[in-house]
Amino acid sequence: MTTQATTSDPAVRVDHLSKRFRLFHERNQSLKQSLLNWRRSSHDDFWALRDVTFDVHRGETFGIIGHNGSGKSTLLKCLTKILEPDEGSVSVTGSVSALLELGAGFHPELSGRENVFLNAAILGVPRRQIVERFDDIVDFSGLAQFIDTPVKNYSSGMFVRLGFAVAINVDPDVLIIDEVLAVGDAEFQAKCGDKIAEFRERGKTIVLVTHSMGDVVRICQRAAWLDHGSIRELGAPNDIADAYLATSHGGRSVHLQDGLRWGTGEVQIDDVEVLGGDLEPVEFARTGDPLAFRVHLSARQAVVGPELVLSLHDIDGRLLSEVSTRAREMHIDQVAGTRTVTLEVDQFPLSEGTYELSAAVRDESGQRELDVRSRMLRFDVLKGKLADGGIVTLPARWTL
């Protein structure tokens, strides 16, 4: 998609922005200390942002990606005027609403209703506008029956939903979204997605910070890659995502340490490898290319007829596919000692992004779990020769 030639009046203009934090070796946070060692509080300067310049055009959806600690949050806080730049400037035309910290400023003792008005006032929305939209907000949050309950009795999910409902109904000219969007259940997420799409359609400007390359490619018109406080690349989302994935955690699969594992242990899942078409290990997958997952199993005593299940999730935890040996009528006669089982995909259909693999082994009846390793492996998919838009590339061809 091409960006409109409205460079003359960008919605957001970031001009040689730098932000410095002071890292104190020994902070004088009390008057007593300050008086005792006057002027001896030493510190190092840390530039969280260094000479960052970019414009976001009106009506554009602009993505910002980068590793943790690359300065994304600092940049967002400068955009929302929470932090003051040390050098350079940030200017935003029109009203801004930030989905950074949902429900910040809620008072636990006050009811949901009272907090909606309080929160809106903090965000700078006129009262009559909130009165008009109050029903929409409550509807959107799905908390109608709890709206007069003190929010301290809300679950964290309800809390965030109400915060999101207020923030999104502020109807700003510029919407700033942090990746905290992964809130609530699938239904609520879908609602949020719809709302954001509606925003885009109405020509509002969106600045989106995310880890999900899928979102960047799918939603954004342009993207910037922030690295150690500076912009490393700025341009079309596809190129940025490619470049980012090629360097981020080496662009290869990583074995996750924080996944859960349970089961009887009669058969153990020792390892999973990501292989290319030639069944040699690869650094990353490409959409449309052949791909294989090789699972290494082991068992002390022979186990007859186990079932192996591999499942793929996206980074937000949505299940994309679950493939079992049983469903594909593949019978593993037995596992005794070590054994490898390979799942081959002729054309890997998933679009570029980051995915997680889980594996499970069940007994012959499919009832008992012998070893389940959730979120065992994370791997990246880069754009391949054959790649459609959207989440999957269909194994399809056009005919006339």
Add this chain to the structure above:
Amino acid sequence: MSSARELVARRELLWNLTLRELRGRYKRSLLGWGWSLLNPIAFMLIYTFAFSILLEADPGPGDPSGLKSYALFLMCGLLPWSFFNISVSTAMGGIVANGALVRKVAFPREHLIVSTVLAGLFTLAIELSVLSVALAFAGNVVLTWIPVILAVMVLLAVFSTGLALALAAGNVYFRDLSYLWSIVVQGWFFATPIVYHQSLATDRLADHAVLLRVYNNLPLTVVVRMFRNLMYDLRMPRLLDFAVLSGYALVALMIGWWIFHRVEGRFAEEL
């Protein structure tokens, strides 16, 4: 984000924060709003017992009202003092206490301070109304003095706001400032003629012209004297007192505002 214009432009926020302060204060407590009256009454009983009964303090009759009641005399000074004390102490912690909000949302930060003072002012108005009823039973009808009382309340609130702005800004950088302040307030309480009549101090300071002048013109001494004049004595305070208090209010506000806005931009990263 640092102009008086914004304070007005975002008055809805100010109002909402004030409501939050008022609603949050007594929610989920047994007596609810009753506390705001119980507290002064408890202090009235304690101080009356300690100073009037044990120490036999005698403030003398109101002039020209002729009213003679230690408890009422005390409350005319104690209520404005409590407002000042509670407002400033609460507001000075306002930025730190709302740290989560300050770090995450952009909005005019002085609203946190001003709203606390406004909430206190509202409470003071209720307390003074109750006191007025009590005074009426004792024969002092303050009804005609209400406009002047309101004016003095506003001046006191402006002075408190200025002081609170400066202290709140300082408290972000030096967290022990609030401890220091509580000590200052202890001394200030007795340096102000609240539990005793000011003549008790002025008589003793008669030979020290400078000290006498300082004592007589301490901000809260002026405030308490004016409230006593209006509610206990039933007469117009001296014009000089109006002038002095207005001066204090203006200077405090200007300095407080200036300090606050010099450091306000860094609050989010200092917290």
